[in-house]
Amino acid sequence: MGMTAIEKILAKNSNQASVKPGDLVVVEVGTAILYDNNLIPANWRNILKVKHPDRVVMVFDHRVPAKDIMSAQAHSTGRKFVKKFGIKRFHDVGAEQGISHVLVADHGYALPGTVLVCGDSHTCSAGVFNCAARGTGSPDMLYAVTKGETWFKVGETVRYDLINNLSAPASTKDVILHIANVYGDHATMNIEFGGPALPNLSMNARRTITTMSAELSAEFATFEPDPVMLEYVRGKNPGVEFEEQYPDPNANYHRRNTIDLAGIEPLVALPDAVLNNSRPAAELEGERIDQAFIGSCANGTLDDLAVASDMLGGRTVSKHVRLIVTPGSQSIYRQALKAGYIEKIMDAGAVVTNATCGACGGGHLGILSAGETCITASTRNFKGRMGDPDSRVFMASPATVAASAIRGSITDPRNIGN
Amino acid sequence: MTMERPILNGQVWKFPENINTDLILPGRAQYFSEEEQKEVVFEANRPGWIREIRQGDIIVAGRNFGMGSSRPAARSLRNIGIGCLVADSINGLFFRNCVNWGFLALECPGVSNTFNEGDQAAVSFEDFSITNKMSGEVLSANAIPDSLLLTMNAGGVLPVLEAEGLISEAQV
Ligand code: SF4
Numbered sequence: 001m002g003m004t005a006i007e008k009i010l011a012k013n014s015n016q017a018s019v020k021p022g023d024l025v026v027v028e029v030g031t032a033i034l035y036d037n038n039l040i041p042a043n044w045r046n047i048l049k050v051k052h053p054d055r056v057v058m059v060f061d062h063r064v065p066a067k068d069i070m071s072a073q074a075h076s077t078g079r080k081f082v083k084k085f086g087i088k089r090f091h092d093v094g095a096e097q098g099i100s101h102v103l104v105a106d107h108g109y110a111l112p113g114t115v116l117v118c119g120d121s122h123t124c125s126a127g128v129f130n131c132a133a134r135g136t137g138s139p140d141m142l143y144a145v146t147k148g149e150t151w152f153k154v155g156e157t158v159r160y161d162l163i164n165n166l167s168a169p170a171s172t173k174d175v176i177l178h179i180a181n182v183y184g185d186h187a188t189m190n191i192e193f194g195g196p197a198l199p200n201l202s203m204n205a206r207r208t209i210t211t212m213s214a215e216l217s218a219e220f221a222t223f224e225p226d227p228v229m230l231e232y233v234r235g236k237n238p239g240v241e242f243e244e245q246y247p248d249p250n251a252n253y254h255r256r257n258t259i260d261l262a263g264i265e266p267l268v269a270l271p272d273a274v275l276n277n278s279r280p281a282a283e284l285e286g287e288r289i290d291q292a293f294i295g296s297c298a299n300g301t302l303d304d305l306a307v308a309s310d311m312l313g314g315r316t317v318s319k320h321v322r323l324i325v326t327p328g329s330q331s332i333y334r335q336a337l338k339a340g341y342i343e344k345i346m347d348a349g350a351v352v353t354n355a356t357c358g359a360c361g362g363g364h365l366g367i368l369s370a371g372e373t374c375i376t377a378s379t380r381n382f383k384g385r386m387g388d389p390d391s392r393v394f395m396a397s398p399a400t401v402a403a404s405a406i407r408g409s410i411t412d413p414r415n416i417g418n
Numbered sequence: 419m420t421m422e423r424p425i426l427n428g429q430v431w432k433f434p435e436n437i438n439t440d441l442i443l444p445g446r447a448q449y450f451s452e453e454e455q456k457e458v459v460f461e462a463n464r465p466g467w468i469r470e471i472r473q474g475d476i477i478v479a480g481r482n483f484g485m486g487s488s489r490p491a492a493r494s495l496r497n498i499g500i501g502c503l504v505a506d507s508i509n510g511l512f513f514r515n516c517v518n519w520g521f522l523a524l525e526c527p528g529v530s531n532t533f534n535e536g537d538q539a540a541v542s543f544e545d546f547s548i549t550n551k552m553s554g555e556v557l558s559a560n561a562i563p564d565s566l567l568l569t570m571n572a573g574g575v576l577p578v579l580e581a582e583g584l585i586s587e588a589q590v
Contacts, residue, residue, distance in 0.1 A: 024563055042452050043490060045576060045585040063449075070449040121487045121511055135488045135511055139518035139575040146584035151566075153510070185436065187482040187507055217485045219510045275436065362445040382440040382486060389444070389462035 002248025004157040006190045006220045009132040009245045013115045023154040027132070030114030032144045033057045035100050036064070038119045039074035039081075043138040050085045051148030057089040057109060058082050059100040062357045065093045067364040098329025098355045101125035101297035105207055106329050108236025112225055112244035117144050122297050122379060125211035127222040128203065129233055130244045134220055155188045155219045156254035159247075161195035164262035169307070169399035169413040172205045173299060173377065175259065176212040177267040177395075181278045187217040189254060192247060194224035197261050203232050204301035211298040212379060215274040266400045266412050268375070271392040272383045281400050281412040289373050292323045292405035293386075294398045295353075296360040296378035300328025302335050304377065304398040308350075309341035311402035311416060317349035318408030324366045325350045326358045350405070362386045368393070375410060377401040421568050423544040424522065426501045427551075428476040431467075432535040435480030439512065442484070442491035455490075456498050468498055476539045479505040480530040484512025493519035493574075502541055504548055504559065506530050517566050520574035524548070526559035543567065 003011065003018060011019045013027040032055055038044060050056060058078055066072035075093070082090045091103055098106065101122050110116050110126035116133040117123065119141040126133035136150065144150045160179065166172070191213055193206070206223060213221030223229065225244035233242070266281040294300070294308050308325060317323045325345055327333040333355055336342050342352055359366030360378035368374055368387030374394070376386065381393040394410060403413035440462075447458045460467050477483075477495070483505035484491065492515040495503065502522035506529055516523035524541065526548050533539060538551040546559040562570070569575055579585045 024565070037448060037489070040449050042450075042455070045579075046587060047585055049584050068449070074449075119488050137488050137492075137511070137515040137518050138490060140514055142579055142585055143518075143575050146579055155510070185482050185485070187485070187509055217482055217509050273436070363448075380440070380486070382438045384444050384446075384462045385440050387446075 001252045002250035004190065004251045004253060005130060005192050005224055005245050005247045006132060006157060006222050007154065009113055010152060010154055012113060012243070012245065013132065019154050021154050021156045024151060025154060026149055026151050027115045029055065029117055029144045029148055029150055030111060031055055031057060031109055031116040032141065033059060033100050033104070033116070033118035034078070034141060034145065035118065035120060036060045036062050036071060036074045036078065038138045038141055039077045040070060044077060045142060047081065047142065047146060049146055051146060053085045053087055056087050056145060058087050059091040059103055060093060060097070061099045062361055063363050064097055064356045095330055098331065099297045099300065099357055101211060102300060102328035102332070105203065106331055108233050111237065111240065111242040112230070112233060113242050117141065117150055122211050122214045124213050124218065124221045125207055125297055127210040127213070127220055128207045129229060130222055130225045132220055132222070135214065155190050157190040157192050158186055159192045159194070159253045159256040161256070161258045162193060162197035162261055163195055163258055164197060164260050165200050166261045166264060170264045170266055171397045171399060172201065172208040173212070173397035174264050174267045175261060176209050177269055177274070177278045178264055179259065180216055180274050181267070181276055184276050185217045189218060190220040191216065191218045192222055192224065198226045199228060202303060203229065204303040207301070208298050215379065266397060266414065268400060268410060269381055269395040271381055271394060274381060274395065281396060281410060284410040285412060287410040289321055289375050289404055289409060291366065291368060291372060291374040292321055292401050293359045293366060293374060293376040293378060294401050295326030295328065295358060297328060298379045299377040299398050300326060300332065302332050305332065305336040305341045305345070306339070307398045308402045309344040311399055311413065312348035312350065312406070313344040315348055315406050317405045321405050321408050323350040323405040324353060324359055326353045326365065327355045329355045359386055375401050375404045421564065422571060424571060425544060426474065426476065426522070426541045428474040428501045428539060429472065430476050430478045430533045430535060430537045430539050431471065432533065433477055433479040433483070435506070436482050436485055437479055439484060439486035439489050439491040443489050443494045448489055452493065452497055455494050459494050459498055471499060473499040474501040475499065476501055476541060477503045478529055478533045478539065479503065481506045482509050484509040488515070490515065490519055492516045492521040496521040504529050504541060517570045518575040520570060520572065522570060524559040524562070526557050529557055532557055
């Protein structure tokens, strides 16, 4: 029986001819990404040996610039570690600052056909590059960094074939909310995305899908390689060789479904859960909001800022709403400045913050109080995620969030007049 | 190397499906110390619960327990005194953290329908069986490979790395 793309990547990196669901594999780690949450005293240990310093990336993203003494300590621990082991790919506060998963994309750190681990659950983001990328725990990362390997249990794979084109303002955020709504969780399973719609989906648009696959509880989420992706990775890594992995024609999928992008409309996930919990934005119109957020590793890309600026340009954010916009990296921020997006967003009344996880994880820069309602274009809306457990978080695309910020209540972006 | 295979007996606390890590260990507590993190476990969905439990109690839950983030939520359950977790299924990332932080956990399809809150359970890591001591019903859980059970039962991956001379206690 043939293998799926992820099975082939895991087989290759565990030096086996084949793997099958149920196998436990030990794989070589191609890229290990450490971030500030790994560095707090409760999680960190003094590292005596690093197997491959050139395979390690250090990022400060959850609380940058340091928001309190604990984050400041974590950052200084990270700086010492980087110096001690000569880690070259280091993203400190400054020009190269950003959210780890966004930086992986910005810099092309994820090579097709390789294994990438990071102690953050949205690491599946890098699966867009045909990489076996997944979030692990902090101890896992100490293991990967010191021993250069890790283990995975091979799960079954669900395949989604994307067909036809999205009609704006529907976006890939709506696609993943649709999948979460119709198919629920994918616990213990991998997801493979492919199909004829790929050429019309930008890398940013695709990456929203793999990033959000964490919300489906998927093990790995990978895209089938295509020329758009390969060209992107080669452009970022001139001269570097890699072997992308295509699924075998007779690959054994748990199930295979077609997602018709033309039928996708703006959706909103209701508070506390993403799975089986979305409604069309149009049905929720009138639900009053206090805060709106656009950012995170799923929706802080240049494309997302372009959508926000289109929606907000020449309009104003409702008086009773705080709209917070957080670019995914400082580099994206600078590009958005040059493109004029930031000016339009700020003129409309939004606050644009530096690149960080910020409000997404409820860490800083926009925490909700009891009784408040937020609509967010980020990754997660669990109870208490963005602040007080008695706040409510709706989740949607940047277009829907921007439209809602203008009206002051949840709004289908198609209803903001041209 | 012979391995210890624990058998646990305890009172059951029931949790529904899709319990997420933000509930187990809220984001605001991520930078707390391990001791402080114990105080906030399930504060949003079961306030006061951490005062009711006793050392060695057992959590029985539905599908996909521990969905969400990579935070050390499994460690918090261990630290508050939960003896082990048995769920219809356990989220993959959460299960890694159970192994790596040394928190005993088993997947046992159907277990959530077999127990009521307050029942007494016996959980065997010898034959991976779960017994409801009230009804007498016995279920078999998915076996855990020896290599992972060894780490899970030895307090997690950090003691292993320490023994190999790869890490030592944090010195900032
Ligand atoms: S942006 Fe949000 S989901 Fe992404 S890594 Fe940061 S906290 Fe996690």
